[in-house]
Amino acid sequence: MKQNFTVRHGALDGVEAFLSVARHRNFRKAAAELAVTPSAISQAIRTLEARIGAALFIRTTRSVGLTEAGERFFARARPAFEELIAASEIARGMGQRPAGLLRLSVPPAVVPVLLEPMIASFCQAYPEIELEIVASGELADLAAEGFDAGIRMGDLIAPDMVAVRLTPSFPMVVVGSPDYLRRRAAPERIEDLRDHACLRLRRSNGTVAPWSFVDGNKTIEAIVSGPLIAHDYPSLLGAAIQGVGLAQVPGPIAEAPIADGRLQALLGRFAVTTPGVFLYYPERHQVLPKLRAFIDHIRRPTGVDASPKRSGRRRQS
Structure with a gap:
């Protein structure tokens, strides 16, 4: 009892x-x-x-x-x-000093592009901090699941969070491998995607995301179809490199395979621009030194304005 x-x-x-x-x-x-x-x-x-x-x-x-x-x-x-x-x-x-366990919830796509280049230097600079990175496509409840902060694209962050910009805005790019494009003509218009194998993303709420584009001042959400649905962008990118189909992914994760010829960027004039990637955490009176140290460290290579802002449209300015 x-x-x-x-x-x-x-x-x-x-x-x-x-x-x-x-x-x-x-x-x-x-x-x-x-x-x-x-x-x-x-x-x-x-x-x-x-x-x-x-x-x-x-x-x-x-x-x-x-x-x-x-x-x-x-x-x-x-x-x-x-x-x-x-x-x-x-x-x-x-x-008073950077120490303790720092738990971050991050999408898998962010790890190789944003975090891997700075993990070693951060751990060396702050030996009293234990950094735990939980890579998941799910939107975590930071307080309930014991996270100090999360990292997500700006349009996915709740308005009651404090958001800190980590990257500039970037486009969502459509990519296809040379092998795939030898089999099918490259799309020139959004309508051409009906004739293509389009790899899709299932969101954390269970819905399959449409592909987003802009045509002048008009925003277009295209319902596409194809042989693969994944829960994260790296899986879509890998499948596109293997020639399974076309994928729409964040520009930063596609830069290397586009540069080395494994992928080709398509429909560039219709690319929609996202707000970028932000670190976010619940609004508090004081940010613990371990989190402040991480924010300052990860900002250094980017040169972007990373001052904390309330989540919402204002953070994109």
Whole structure:
């Protein structure tokens, strides 16, 4: 049977004074150690004894000793209080210097492009931080799942989050391998995609994402079909390189295979531009040093404005 348990208000009041007197066996020395008056120490001990319901000290004009209750209380309270002080120091240290476990929820596509180039240098620069990267296409509940922050494309971030820009805006590009394009003519118009094997992304909410384009001032969402549905962009990119079909992926992850000839960019004049990639975290009064250190470190190579902003349309400015 579950028992109700509450910590009484002021349950720790007087404990530090008691421990100091018990160590020194002297009220004046305890007062000096705690930088208070002897009368304040005496009052704290009287209040503690009244709350406990037992005398803790034997006082004479020449000495101070512990009662049996005081001895037992001292034996249990001293290690517990020291552990509490140690815990406070650890927490204070984490609030003052970069240290501790830093957990990030990131999409798989971000890892090779944005994170892998800086992981080694970050770990070397901040040896007291343990960096844990959880790569998943799912949108994590940061607080419920114990993450310090997440990384996502800007249009996927909830408006109640603080967003920090990590990359400039970039296009969503349609790509196909030379082998695939030898078998089928390269599309020149959005309508031509009806005759192509188009690889698609299933979003975290279960829906299959359409391909997005712009034609002048008009936004177009094309419903395409093909032999493969994946839950992340790297899988779509890999399948496109293998000639399975065309894929629409974020421009940064396609740069290398386009540059070395494994892929060819298509329909460039219709490419839609995304807000870019942002790090996001719940709005708080203070960002812990471990997260601030990561933000500052990952910003250095990009040269983009990475000052924190409230999530929403304003963050794209």
